[in-house]
Each structure stands twice: as structure tokens, then as C-alpha cells.
Amino acid sequence: MTTTVERGVARAFVPPLPTRLSLTPKTTLAGQLDGAWWPYSRDLPTELPSLVEALEGRWGRITRAMVNPTRWPVVPHKVPAAGHIVHVGWFTEQDPDKMILLSCTGGRCDLLVIPPETGPAAAARLMSAAAVPGSVLTAGVLMSDEAATGRRMRDARSSQEAWETDGGTVLLPLRHPVVGARMIPLPGNTRR
Numbered sequence: 001m002t003t004t005v006e007r008g009v010a011r012a013f014v015p016p017l018p019t020r021l022s023l024t025p026k027t028t029l030a031g032q033l034d035g036a037w038w039p040y041s042r043d044l045p046t047e048l049p050s051l052v053e054a055l056e057g058r059w060g061r062i063t064r065a066m067v068n069p070t071r072w073p074v075v076p077h078k079v080p081a082a083g084h085i086v087h088v089g090w091f092t093e094q095d096p097d098k099m100i101l102l103s104c105t106g107g108r109c110d111l112l113v114i115p116p117e118t119g120p121a122a123a124a125r126l127m128s129a130a131a132v133p134g135s136v137l138t139a140g141v142l143m144s145d146e147a148a149t150g151r152r153m154r155d156a157r158s159s160q161e162a163w164e165t166d167g168g169t170v171l172l173p174l175r176h177p178v179v180g181a182r183m184i185p186l187p188g189n190t191r192r
Contacts, residue, residue, distance in 0.1 A: 016050060017040055017050075019037075019050045019051055019053070019054040020037065020038035020039070020040075020123070020127075021035065021036070021037050021038075021051065021054050021055075022035050022036045022127035022128065022130060022131045023035035023058065023131060024130075024131045024132065024133045025131075025133060027133040027134070029133040029134030030134065031132065031133060031134045031135040031136065032110065032135060032136055032137060032138045032139075033098070033110050033111065033112050033130045033131075033135065033137075033138070033139060033142075034109045034110050034111060035109075035111055035112070035127075035130055035131050036111060036112040036113075036114055036126055036127040036129075036130035036131065037051055037099065037111045037112070037113055037114065038113075038114040038116070038118065038123050038126075038127065039051070039113065039114075039116050040116055041116050042071065042072055042073055042116060043073075043074070044067070044072045044074060044075060044076065044079070044088070045074070045076050045079050048065060048079045048081055048086060048088070049079065049080065049081035049082065051081075051101075052065075052081035052082050052086055052101075053081065053082045055101060055103075055109060056082055056103075058106070059101070059103040059105075059106035059107070059109050060103040060104060060105030060106035061082075061084065061103060061104050061105065062081070062082070062086055062101050062102070062103050062109075063084075063086065063087065063102055063103065063104050064086065064087045064088070064089065064101070064102040065079075065086055065087070065088045065089070065099060065100070065101050065102075066088075066089045066090070066091060066094060066099065066100040066101075066102075067088065067089075067090050067091075067094070067099050067100075067113075068090065068091060068092060068094045068095065068096040068098070069090040069092065070092070070096045071096050071097070071113065071115070072090075075088055075090045076088055095138060095139045095140050096140075097112060097113055097139040097140055097142075097143045098110060098111065098112060098113065098138075098139035098140075099111045099113050110139075111130070112126060112130040112139040112142055112143075113139070114126050114127065122146055122149075122150060125146060125149070126142055126143070126146055129142050129145075129146075130142060
């Protein structure tokens with residue numbers, strides 16, 4: 001972190017956080033999504049510039065972004081990003097967990113938007129699933145599947161905890177191996 005002085009006021013410069021983005025590999029297989037983005041907040045004017053900058057190397061100059069307003073508290077009409085203006089539109093008919101970005105040269109990029117409050121393990125699963133080439137799974141289906149996975153994992157943990165608090169316990173490995181143990185033949189075993 002460095003300090004800059006502007007108009008007599010010292011300000012700390014905090015480097016921007018890396019863009020958490022996972023894209024499908026370039027392939028001829030067209031899928032429902034081109035990858036996933038995991039923003040740090042629901043502040044679109046703050047989050048969109050770093051996403052646009054990260055995508056422009058692959059998709060060209062991003063000129064438009066389309067979102068569902070149910071996931072973004074403020075949707076500005078224009079956001080400055082990567083040295084130009086990105087026009088932002090909102091559509092309530094669009095999947096709330098998806099963002100569509102349009103480029104003047106690279107076409108369209110559909111991204112799953114992972115909620116910022118998502119845990120790292122769930123976000124990693126979602127980012128991986130959204131980057132599968134040719135996948136027919138939509139953003140809504142991926143989010144629904146992850147919610148079900150999260151419920152199953154919580155249920156399994158609570159079952160394990162309940163079992164342990166009700167007197168059950170996990171068997172611990174023996175501290176010392178049993179020395180001199182041998183197999184004892186069972187009656188009726190004619191094999192020698």
C-alpha cells in the first residue's frame with residue numbers, strides 16, 4: 001500500500017482486487033454460458049470496470065452490459081470502464097443470475113454471476129461448472145443445483161454432529177499396532 005497526497009490530504013492507495021472470473025476455453029462447442037464472474041459486492045458501478053477490463057483481451061471492446069435489477073440495488077445507465085463508456089441495461093425477464101455483455105468485435109458473452117456472499121467452496125464449484133464447454137445448463141439451473149448441494153452438505157454435517165452429541169463417536173485409530181495378532185480359523189472352514 002502506498003500513500004499519495006492530494007490537495008494536502010494523505011490518501012492510502014489500495015491496489016484493486018483481482019477479478020474473480022472463469023471462462024470456457026475457446027472451442028467450437030457453444031453452450032448456455034461463457035463462464036462465471038464472482039464480484040466482491042453488489043455495487044455494479046464499482047465492480048463492472050474490472051470485469052470489462054478482464055474480458056476485453058478476449059472479447060474486444062465491451063460496449064453494453066445487461067443485468068436483471070433484482071440482484072443489483074443500483075443499475076446506472078452508463079459506467080466508465082477501460083477508458084470508454086459501457087451502456088448498462090436492465091431487464092426483469094433476464095435470468096437474475098446472468099449478465100450479458102456485448103462487444104462491438106467479439107459478439108456476446110453470457111456469464112453466471114455468483115452472489116458476492118457465496119462461500120469459496122461453492123463459488124469454486126459454480127465457476128468450474130459454468131466454464132464447461134458446450135454445457136446446456138443455464139445460470140438459474142447451476143444456482144439451483146448448488147443450493148441443493150449446499151443443503152445436502154449442511155444436512156450431512158448436522159446429522160454427523162447430532163450423532164456425535166447423542167453419544168456416538170468417531171473411532172480413532174489405534175495408537176500402537178496390535179503385535180502378535182494372528183488369524184483364527186472359523187469352524188466349518190475346510191480350506192487349509
